[in-house]
Amino acid sequence: MRRILALAPALALLAGCSVSTPIAGTAQPAPPSTTTKHAAEPGLPPDPQPAREAKCPYLSAETVQDANGQHVTTVRVSDDGPHPSCFFYRPDGGLQVTVQVYVGTKDVATKLVNRAAPVDTSNPASDPAGWKGGYQPAGDGVAYAVSKGGAAVIVTSNQQQSIKARTVAKKAIAALKL
Numbered sequence: 001m002r003r004i005l006a007l008a009p010a011l012a013l014l015a016g017c018s019v020s021t022p023i024a025g026t027a028q029p030a031p032p033s034t035t036t037k038h039a040a041e042p043g044l045p046p047d048p049q050p051a052r053e054a055k056c057p058y059l060s061a062e063t064v065q066d067a068n069g070q071h072v073t074t075v076r077v078s079d080d081g082p083h084p085s086c087f088f089y090r091p092d093g094g095l096q097v098t099v100q101v102y103v104g105t106k107d108v109a110t111k112l113v114n115r116a117a118p119v120d121t122s123n124p125a126s127d128p129a130g131w132k133g134g135y136q137p138a139g140d141g142v143a144y145a146v147s148k149g150g151a152a153v154i155v156t157s158n159q160q161q162s163i164k165a166r167t168v169a170k171k172a173i174a175a176l177k178l
Helices: 002-015 061-068 107-115 164-176
Strands: 073-079 085-089 097-104 123-125 132-138 139-146 151-157
Touching: 002 061, 002 073, 061 085, 061 097, 061 164, 097 107, 097 164, 107 132, 107 151, 123 139, 139 164, 151 164
Parallel strands: none
Antiparallel strands: 073 085, 085 097, 097 151, 123 132, 132 139, 139 151
């Protein structure tokens, strides 16, 4: 009997730790977001969005599928200019590679790179020669982001090997002659 009495405070404490049941009509927290969108930042362009199906003007589907190792079935582009962002999709409809190109001021180019792969926390990137930035895991894949002067190229890939995103970035930079 003494053991039961000694356990009574502990049992009372555990009873207070039960999972609460939502009360009908009360607000519930929203489920966590599964998107990788960035919050709007003053002075930075928003994350690009695919607007329409079209060929990427600076990268072919074949170039991307060779670099990323997955077949490309659909290419979509954003409506930003002068260089639209390109979105490459695999056969199951999933996004495999995104390429964002920015040409403008050095300050914005640097901030875009730091938003994708912050200098303080990412691995340093300096390829192609003269370009600086970083690469790091992003979602289930990787982000490779570099800038030079007022130009920035940000590539995300669903593959975890950074060399794949880096190869796409180098091909885009060469094609655009940035």
